[in-house]
Amino acid sequence: MTRRLLLAAFIVGAAVLAFIFWPRFEGAPSRPLAEEALVGEARQGGLTVALPEAVGNVEISDARLPGQPLVLIDPGHGGVDGGATGLGGRLVEKRLTLAMAREVRERLVERGRVRTALTRDGDDRLTLEQRAAIARRIGADLFVSIHMDSAPNPEAVGVTLYALSDVASSEEAADLAAAEARRIGPVVSTDDSLVEALLTDLALREQMEASHAFARRVLRRARGSVPLRPTPVQSANFHVLRRAQVPGILVEAGYLTNQADAERLAEAEGRATLVRALADAIEADLATRQAR
Numbered sequence: 001m002t003r004r005l006l007l008a009a010f011i012v013g014a015a016v017l018a019f020i021f022w023p024r025f026e027g028a029p030s031r032p033l034a035e036e037a038l039v040g041e042a043r044q045g046g047l048t049v050a051l052p053e054a055v056g057n058v059e060i061s062d063a064r065l066p067g068q069p070l071v072l073i074d075p076g077h078g079g080v081d082g083g084a085t086g087l088g089g090r091l092v093e094k095r096l097t098l099a100m101a102r103e104v105r106e107r108l109v110e111r112g113r114v115r116t117a118l119t120r121d122g123d124d125r126l127t128l129e130q131r132a133a134i135a136r137r138i139g140a141d142l143f144v145s146i147h148m149d150s151a152p153n154p155e156a157v158g159v160t161l162y163a164l165s166d167v168a169s170s171e172e173a174a175d176l177a178a179a180e181a182r183r184i185g186p187v188v189s190t191d192d193s194l195v196e197a198l199l200t201d202l203a204l205r206e207q208m209e210a211s212h213a214f215a216r217r218v219l220r221r222a223r224g225s226v227p228l229r230p231t232p233v234q235s236a237n238f239h240v241l242r243r244a245q246v247p248g249i250l251v252e253a254g255y256l257t258n259q260a261d262a263e264r265l266a267e268a269e270g271r272a273t274l275v276r277a278l279a280d281a282i283e284a285d286l287a288t289r290q291a292r
């Protein structure tokens with residue numbers, strides 16, 4: 001009798017599991033096996049990962065030792081989306097974010113403690129969804145999106161570090177997240193929305209806590225050498241951070257509409273202090289999480 005009950009329970013259980021996981025298998029053809037293998041290899045060392053859709057290929061630079069953690073740096077905007085401008089149109093956000101992302105990568109590669117990739121290494125236009133998808137596909141451990149601000153008030157100056165949270169920390173943070181939401185392109189893969197559905201609430205809480213911890217880490221390194229906003233760490237529900245599904249922050253590196261910030265951000269020399277703070281914080285953050 002008991003055996004029959006056990007058998008019945010087993011059959012019902014198997015049916016339930018099949019029901020839950022069936023859509024995954026149905027979605028499988030959109031993600032060929034070859035790509036899965038590439039992503040697996042990408043975890044081992046430096047190589048180029050071919051990505052589907054209009055994302056292009058992402059180069060992952062090697063660390064000195066194999067299997068080191070991987071940071072994905074995301075230069076904001078690109079292509080027809082230039083972002084903010086400054087100094088009478090001489091400064092364009094998309095160019096400066098790319099320059100700065102490359103500088104952070106250069107420092108990380110020099111030191112060889114972590115592996116590094118950029119969401120774009122040219123003037124490509126990527127949707128926010130595509131940026132987040134790259135983080136998931138290459139198995140990034142940390143995500144850093146670089147932006148530069150603009151404000152009607154030319155006195156607005158300094159760096160803001162935005163972490164991920166459900167509730168915005170200020171009206172300004174809420175506005176920024178809302179502006180971001182208006183820029184979200186089409187969600188390209190149905191496979192990915194399923195992944196998000198499977199992501200538990202607990203994982204999201206952990207992602208948010210790690211995002212805040214990383215923002216504070218950058219702040220500790222930037223304080224004293226970089227001009228900061230009065231409340232330098234803010235938070236809001238940023239689509240790109242949430243969907244990346246790894247801890248990450250959005251860095252607003254300064255105001256292109258402020259004379260001092262614009263001059264600081266225009267040249268590599270001026271950007272160097274923030275670049276150093278970011279690179280050091282990235283290494284420290286990945287080292288602690290790897291040690292756990």
Ligand SMILES: [Zn+2]
Nearest residue numbers: 076083147148
């Ligand atoms: Zn921006």
